[in-house]
Amino acid sequence: MFRAWTFTEMPYPHLPPENTYESLRVDFPSSIYDPEVGYQLYKTYFDLYKAADELGLDIMLNEHHATATCVAPAVPLTLAALARDTRNARLLALGNPIANRNTPVRVAEEMAMIDVMSHGRLDVGFVRGVPYEISPGNVQPVEMKERFWEGADLILKAWQTHDGPFNWEGRYYHHRQVNVWPRVYQDPHPPVWVATQSTGTSRETAERGFNLGTILAGADGALELFKAYRDRAAEDGLAVTPRERLGYVALVFVGDTDEAGFEGARKLRWYLEHNKIAPQFMNVPGYIDARVRARILQNEASGKPLVSPIEHLVTAPLEQMLDEGYVFAGNPDTVYAQLERFYRRVGGFGNFIMMVQSGTMGYDLVEHSMELFAREVLPRFRENVYDVDTPVAAAAA
Template structure:
């Protein structure tokens, strides 16, 4: 099992009474709520936290893309990846991801990712996403074209990474007379690893699991019951294609908080995880799932997985659903080991800062997790592999 620190870089200084006047922290929340002086300090604090994760021995650090909201201050995650490229030494840098359907020129991502891959000498993980529905409102992009633009942009980027140029690319969405990427990626056998985060679209799972790709699929912020379903869906689709999916093809992203005891962990985490759920994630359902964004089949599944968004949530409810891991090192170890045995994911992406969680508690969380949870789970996973091999 590999361990990653995921960061959303929220605007933690948000006036939490904003919802007295506004119904969402996304798209429609006036940017007058953002103070650049406070934001500048947050950016540098968050970069420090990700650099510290490298020092603590995490296998990777993760940044991502969101637009026009207080939930995540990374509209251009490549900027953060570039800042981290020279300041980290061992951890993979996962950009999870770029929302390909929003791009007018996907070659900018091919170039950007190739640069980071060269600077880090092969530590890049490329994440490609369709982007959640709110991003289509932010960019005034047609969600009905999401799948088509995603697939075509993906094909263009992979060809740019792997084929000798110049060559022409003629698609329905993108047209280039010259594709001739400089620089080429450092990882060229055949290209940087590609991960596909998703909310649970069956079309996305089917596409990622195809034998021509076999991309790592990441399930994000989902009840464990639905996580089990989606992980098994990937395995089933791989089996239909004639191969057995490995744990390396499956990943899970989940917020987590560990403290000295269960009581301390719950007390310290409660206000911040509830702010994350009820203030930062706040958006109307039509913003999350605009018409045309999903097929009916996927829409029903995602609505079930994300049914709690828009309703008031408590720490107890999300702990019970497995959407938040919280407790002493022993509690967290046992719970994650149980889920790993049940589900079999190979990549665990923990959100160790969430909502308004302050710097001192984030550092404490990181240190306890890295020193008292990760080593146990590495042993647990190694023993599981050993038993399976016998």
């Protein structure tokens, strides 16, 4: 089944003028945060997720640290709250930055508890973690990917071992008496996701049979990432990759009219426009592939500033973002047509993860957009596009 997931990064949007601070991440002072305002914001965010559950939409959550762009620093806590506050929606953590955690076993325990609490509605995502959270997490950037994959392997073994403790003596993690209680509800374990914008990681994700999620890659980028996944799966003998293993994150707003939809999309751009990061927190030695880092240093030497990976989207015209699949917006018919076109351009996928709220967008505005998508776009798309037996290869062509 084609799944539509709702998502907000839970921002604290009440910021001082941008020229008064160098970075919104890592060293942005929490004195700016008003806890009473924060309480009201959390109420809005959790109410929106409850509405998503009632509308038949699924829910995606993430976490970030030392930033006003995302005041959800612990995805297990938000998952636990929603496991009790929802009844039908699947809950996706995208995800747990396991390379920043010293104890993957704790992640296994947290996710197992939520899987049981939610009655088996949990999808577990693993992420490597962004470079600007290395210093707040006080972690070693060198060999992060290797730690990431070892942590994932340890978590899966912990979930699937039910006959008593085992020892783990890996290269990066050392655990005695691993014995996760409670055991996971789903058998053999919850669906596992990896979020990436790298074709290399896409291939590694396919090797393990995990689901792939990518954010704001555009149609061309998503096609490349999905192709890398499919190619690697084919090497392992999988003739056609199940569409349910592929997911894409975009900004989505549905209005009663095209203009209302476009105006909502402009509000969603807060996420792109308020992501100021100081260069020293992005270009972290040891985190970036040596060849990529060499290009960065060459650009710096020639006077080109280091910018955020989504910097090119900040000033892009809305029409371009709609055409290239970064944003889906308009009335229900328009959004349906955009989704169908994107789906065919990338060769099909099974999970549409929608950032539906950003900045100061309130409950009524966002809930109406979600309802229009759930009632007028999603059922039509499932019936007319997704459930039609179109081979992925043909769709990709």
